Amino acid sequence: MLLKILISSIFSLLFFLHFLHGFNIKVSSKEENLQVDLTTNLMKQCYPTVKSIYLITDSQENSLYLNFYTVIGTITLFEQSKNFTSNLKKKSPISSVIISLRSSSKLEEALVDAKWRAFNQFFIILDGGGTNNGCYNAQYFLMEAWRNDILKAVFLCWNYQKQIPQLYSFNPFNSYAPMSWEKVAVVSAINGHPWTLFVQNYDTGIATCESLFFGRTSDLGRYIIKFGLFNLPPFLSYKNISGVATINGYDYEIIKLLVKELNATLVIDQIAAFLGRFDNATSRGLLWRVAKGQVDLTMNSLILRAISKSAEITYPFHGAELFAISQHRLSPGHDSQLFSFLPPSIFALLFITCILVFFLLLYLFKDPYSRNIVAIVLLLLNLPTPSTPITTNGRIIFGATLLGFTITNVIIQAKMNTVMSILNTEQNIENIEDINNLNYTVLTRRGILSQTLEANGVTNIKLVPHYISCSQLERHEAFVGVEYILRTHLTDTCHLSKHPIVPGLFVSYYTRSNWPIYPKMNKKLLMLFEGDLTRYISEKVLREYCVPNFQEVERYQVITLQHMEYAFYFFVGSSLMSLIVFFVELVIDID
Template sequence: MLLKILISSIFSLLFFLHFLHGFDIKVSSKEENLQVHLTTNLMKQCYPTVKSSYLITDSQENSLYMNFYTVVGTITLFEQSKNFTSNLKKKSPISSVIMSLRSSSKLEEALIDAKWRAFNQFFIILDGGDTNNGCDNAKSFLMEAWRNDILKAVFLCWNYQKQIPQLYSFNPFNRYAPMSWEKVAVVPAINGHPWTLFVQNYDTGIATCESLFFDRTSDLGRYIIKFGLFNLPPFLSYKNISGVATINGYNYEIIKLLVKELNATLVIDEVAAVLGRFDNATTRGLLWRVAKGKVDLTMNSLILRAVSKSAEITYPFHGAGLSAISQNRLSPGHDSQLFSFLPPSIFALLFITCILVFFLLLYLFKDPYSRNVVAIVLLLLNLPTPSTPITTNGRIIFGATLLGFTITNVIIQAKMDTVMSILNTEQNIENIEDINNLNYTVLTRRGILSQTLEANGVTNIKLVPHYISCSQLERHEAFVGVEYILRTHLTDTCHMSKHPIVPGLFVSYYTRSNWPIYPKINKKLLMLFEGDLTRYISDKVLREYYVPNFQEVERYQVITLQHMEYAFYFFVGSSLMSLIVFFVELVITIA
């Protein structure tokens, strides 16, 4: 009897457990179907024209996974895998992303190396875990979305307490939201900045589509923007004296105005030593810091280059053609060539010597080579004189003077022949072909500058770490750099090509990849550029810095006494010898 009762109880218990399990399956299935229904309704009412979407899920048993074709006809599906790889290769841009993950921690894993990301995308996030969670995890999912640079996102859920569907959203910058949203909480997020969570009831009949993804970037509420920079005067100059940082230059003026317009806070992350490359961590240059997301925006304006997904680039606002500077090879006018090699002081010394010799022979030795004062000029110019002295003393003095002036004249004429013939045949660099044709060695900086020159057929390239001036260049060397920077290095002894040798380059600012504020930054910069305000600031800064910072060498070498020292030594020695002979003869005559 007891055995029958025991067996009957066991069967009753098993039947009850089977009933509960079936009920739980029905409830879970009902809740999962509710997620499908809410998502389908939201997409159809607010975005009926969307033809291409992503579904990100970490479970093949997810109801959205099995019913997603009913939501949007054309999809790309991420199945459960380590890398969340895509099954379908879509060429059309993805405008919407639906995420159903069992944990908010999975969100970062799903977005690693997400090359399909775009700024116009919106995200609909659902809790793919326990169906009893309801809306409890709204804050954690949305906070994780913001930490992964997702700004246009809503969390769709079913509120079990109120038995209504709800939408959650957030504003990471300030406490603003349209009237349909109700503030839930304000918590600290990235860099401790206040992050506001909002909620609204979702009416499946009248969806508030217009305010679903409202603009959050009109006022950043003093949000911290991390800037990266490296020294490049006059456009950006950074100094730290006794712990006090000072920044000035054209780029700083633009960035300061931009930060003010956005109501943001400017923070310098680190001053990079070099520009570097996106994929080079050795130098830890500025581009590498941008690619790794360590800085939000570069304070330096940089030449456009192939960036792939390493960074975002703003609207190109300034021409940046490459030009060349070299030592000026244009000879001066013929009227100034003489005094370029023969300074007035040397000419005066020679002229005084001619006068002294003339009057010495005329009045002291009574043996002149001419009684006409004009003959002084003939001797100075090393031209034939009317006659020569007769006495030995006179001939010695006259011969020594004539020989000294002949040697001096040879030196001067040789120098003048050089500048009037050889330098006139030399040519300055005016285009890219001149660099190779005239056998120039091109000095330039590593990176986009050297790569551009190599692509244009320049072979003899020497890399230098910074911009240099004409005084540091040899005769057959030229420095190639960005035109508007080279203009600040010009002096009277420099030659700069009249037109860029490599035109068609532009500069812009770089931001980290997928930075949510990038569209607003780009729009604000575009407004500044089109308003011509940047040109005013640029001209103002250039005027301040357009001062030669280097002491250039003389264009032509000036002849000094040192160049003619041997001629003067011979002249003085000959004069001394003639003076000794004169006194010897005088003594003999008196005796």
């Protein structure tokens, strides 16, 4: 009898447990289906045309995962990763993301190296944990989303106490939200800045889509923006004198305007020794810190061609063509250039010939063309003489000499015109072809500068760690860099190419990847650019740096009266002297 009672009790207990388990399954299934229904209703009401939806979940048993076709109305292929299941095979741009995770701490792991991220995406977050969580974890999920640079996000949940669906959102900068949102809490978040949580009841029959993802970046509420820098005049000049930091330069002026327009707070977070690379963790340069999120924005201007998925690039607000500086090769002065084509030995030979002919006719043949020794100069310069020899032998000697000097004079003048109008023998670098043609060694910095030169056919490149001035260059060396920086290294012996040797480059700022403030900042920068304010700042900053005033000689010179000024005076003076000698001898002969 006792055994029958015991067996009956065991069966009754098993039946009761089976009943409870079945009830729990029904309740859980009902609650999970509620998440699917709410998500489906929200997408159909607010975004009926959106089909490119990205789902992130950490459980294949998630009801949203199992009913994903019902939510978006399309068939999506999934692939299994190590920890998360997501539709990575979608090729169309992703406009919306649904995240259903069992813990908010897994959000960062799910978004690591997410190359599909874009600024126009919106996120719908659901609690994929216990079914009884309701809206309890809304703040934790949304706070974690903000720490991963997600700004356009809502948390969708079912409030079990009020038995209504609710939407949670946040504003990390100030307490603004549209009227449909109600403030829930204000907590301290990144850099101690106030972070405001909002909630609104979600009526599945009335669309509340317009205020769902409201704008937040119009006023940053003195939010701290971390900037990284390194000393690179005139873009940025940093000095620390007696513990007092002084910062000025082109970039600093631009950044101050942007920060003022955004109502943010500027904090110099990193002072790097060098720029580095995005993917080089060993050097830990400024760009690596930007890629890792340690720095929001670099204050130094960078060349736009160095595009990387590790960072965002702002609007290119001014040109950054590459120029070359080298030791200036001075052309000869006009006075020395007139006689540079006539070797001294040839001139001495002609002068000795004039002396021999003069004394030969005067003392040997007794038939001089002049008794004044000044006539030697007249014959040398092929100018008129007071008289000519009378005898046949004297005329032959004098005529042959005069004919020879006339031919020589024609040749010399032709050579003079040629030398003064052709390309100077000592050339300076003016274009990319001159670098190779004149056998220059190009000094430049590693990275985009050297890569650009190699792409344009420059072969003899020597890498240096920093910008250098002309005084450090050898005769056949040149340094290539951005014009604005090169102008701060010019000296009186420098030659700066008159035109860019590599045009078509632009200057831009880098921000960390997916930085939520980037779109608004980029728009403000574009407004400054279109308002021509950056040009004013550029000219203002450059005026503070020394620019050489010397005038470089043009490469092509045509002979003019200015070039012949000294020679013209000499010829006029010689002719006048010849005329005086002629009249003196004429008076002597008459007497």
